[in-house]
Amino acid sequence: MSRTLIDIIDDDEAVRTALELLVRSYGWRARAYASAQEYLEDPAQAAHAADCLLLDLNMPGMGGAELMERLAARNVATPVIVVTGETRSPLAERARRAGARAVLDKPFAEDELKSEIEALLTK
């Protein structure tokens, strides 16, 4: 079986790159996208689904919650971990309803991200 693959969507370049580096430092592979559209349009992503999607909510254009609803409509089952600055916002609530496995606060605590992803993978 191939190594664990994590997709990251965040419009903030610094956050996106840092998450990518952090995920790689855990020994996993990572793909990073600057927007929900870019993610949906990536053929590599369509061909090979990731084990987990790390998703920002507040993004220009299509937001994270909307993307989750679209993925659900297409029966895409990739588990989603939301990483957001506002865990109690209506958007976060919408993401939970759309099936987010976890909603992490930005910035998240040490190893919180790692343990959430590991919990998903062992299920």
Add this chain to the structure above:
Amino acid sequence: MEKDDRDVQAELIEALELYQAVLDTAVDGIITIDGDGRILSFNHAAERIFGYRAAEVIDRNVSLLMPEPYRSEHDGYLHNYRTTRRKKIIGIGREVEGRRKDGTVFPIELAVGEVNPPGKRVFTGFIRDISDRKQAELEARRRQDELAHLARVHSMGDLAAGLAHELNQPLTAILGYARACLRMIGAGSADLELLRQSMEQIARQGERAAEIIRRLRRYVEKGEIDRQPSDLGARVQEALAMLQHQIKAHAVKVRVNGTEGLPPLLLDSIQIEQVLVNLARNAIEAMTGAQVEAPELELVAALSDTPLGVRLSVRDNGPGFGDTAPDELFAPFFTTKKEGLGQGLSICRRIIEAHGGRLWAEPNHPQGAAFHLWLPLPTRNGNGHPGGRSAP
């Protein structure tokens, strides 16, 4: 005959005593002086106000009741009046300072009258101690300043969510890079170039956070108006940047027109940004509060020639003013917000007027609210033109 004289004398004394009693029951201090400034009479209220007994001051120069510079100038005033008859204070009330026996200086309201019995010149001074009123005025002004500050901090509270979000981004990035670096070093797999790049990113994100804090500090600091040549268009961009989070969160469509290439104005940039943030935020809150389907915020600037200046309009397609007359919005403590202090617009108007400009509101067409502000172009002597009182 003798008896009659005695009667007249008695009556005179009685009349004098009556007048003295009247003077002594007066609330105001009443002092009479002769043409050279010597004190002729000093009533009870004057004793109370200045702390001198009448006997201590009668025949002395009235200037002892004054602090400098009045004290040394008073003889000169009297002399001038004798020679020129030009009245500087006689017949008019004026706020000056008095000096008590214990040396303390206090504000008084002084009215001076002139009586001219045959062959004499007598001036009457009516004195009211206005320390309490001054104190109250000062207190009121201080409270106003505090309210203005409070309102800024309060609108800051609204912005705090947005700023916290802005800060979370660089912090998340910094923590991500740092933890990744630590893991790479710990695993002995550290690629020096990758570490260097990551450190560089950490520093850059630290700077980004610091800049957000600086902006926050600028925003909450109390300050006097400090006008410098400034580009109104840049102020609009700054204001929108501060509201970026709210704009994004509520999917507000923002249109900006005519703000480029405007002539520089003399502005206190921070205060003007505060006004713009307030107007734009009010618009956004009004639209989202009314759940407008496609909220639109429009900022349009244009030169206006009569009077010469720049006009900026902030329009929204929210619910508008309803039954409220637009001008009522600017009254202090007017608010439609549950947690509002109702200070925002009144402060905005004060700021714009301090710039010699005008701020007013009217219904927007076909719907919503429109706030217009007009700011004068700088005149040649470097000051903002105070402008007309009417709206351009």
